[in-house]
Amino acid sequence: xxxxxxxxxxxxxxxxxGTMAVSGLAVTGIPAMAAPEDLALIQxxxxxxxxxxxxxxxxxxxxTVVCRLSVTPSTAEKINYRGRCTxxxxxxxxxxxxxxxxxxxxxxxxxTSNTAFTGVAVGTRQRExxxxxxxxxxxxxMRSRVRAGFGLNDGNIEVxxxxxxxxxxxxxxxxxxxxx
Numbered sequence: 001x002x003x004x005x006x007x008x009x010x011x012x013x014x015x016x017x018g019t020m021a022v023s024g025l026a027v028t029g030i031p032a033m034a035a036p037e038d039l040a041l042i043q044x045x046x047x048x049x050x051x052x053x054x055x056x057x058x059x060x061x062x063x064t065v066v067c068r069l070s071v072t073p074s075t076a077e078k079i080n081y082r083g084r085c086t087x088x089x090x091x092x093x094x095x096x097x098x099x100x101x102x103x104x105x106x107x108x109x110x111x112t113s114n115t116a117f118t119g120v121a122v123g124t125r126q127r128e129x130x131x132x133x134x135x136x137x138x139x140x141x142m143r144s145r146v147r148a149g150f151g152l153n154d155g156n157i158e159v160x161x162x163x164x165x166x167x168x169x170x171x172x173x174x175x176x177x178x179x180x
Contacts (some may be wrong), residue, residue, distance in 0.1 A: 038100040038107075038125065041152075042079050045071045045098075049157055053175030055087065063088050065175060098123075107132070121148070128152045142166055155179065 078099035107123030129151030148161035157177035
């Protein structure tokens with residue numbers, strides 16, 4: 001018999017992994033001539049951040065998620081990050097880099113984590129927000145579509161995301177981060 005609580009935890013871990021993809025991941029290319037405002041936006045994420053929010057899944061109890069994120073400079077075109085989140089009694093760690101790829105006119109990132117999830121996220125910018133879209137597959141073979149927004153608001157990072165799985169389940173969250 002499938003344990004719904006275990007499935008819920010698995011979904012939460014992959015959702016957070018997808019969300020952190022917007023925080024900065026290992027890049028697939030280096031921009032040749034990135035726009036100054038795109039470079040400035042990437043560099044504005046540098047610092048140590050703490051976040052706390054709620055994950056909501058249909059038919060499940062809400063889960064509190066607590067995250068920390070350290071974003072460091074790499075080059076003018078990219079940033080590195082290292083993060084950890086605690087949720088549903090589990091820990092998720094992730095590492096990577098994020099950059100603006102000028103020849104594709106978009107942000108790109110790849111994330112590595114302590115889960116089976118590794119993914120390429122493609123992002124587009126609207127003002128001070130970047131929205132990333134990616135597809136992920138968990139260890140059971142279930143595919144998920146992740147839409148994650150990452151933006152600055154009054155000097156804080158606001159992360160929002162939605163995960164839609166092939167089985168029809170849906171997960172949403174809002175996680176505000178403050179600079180420490």
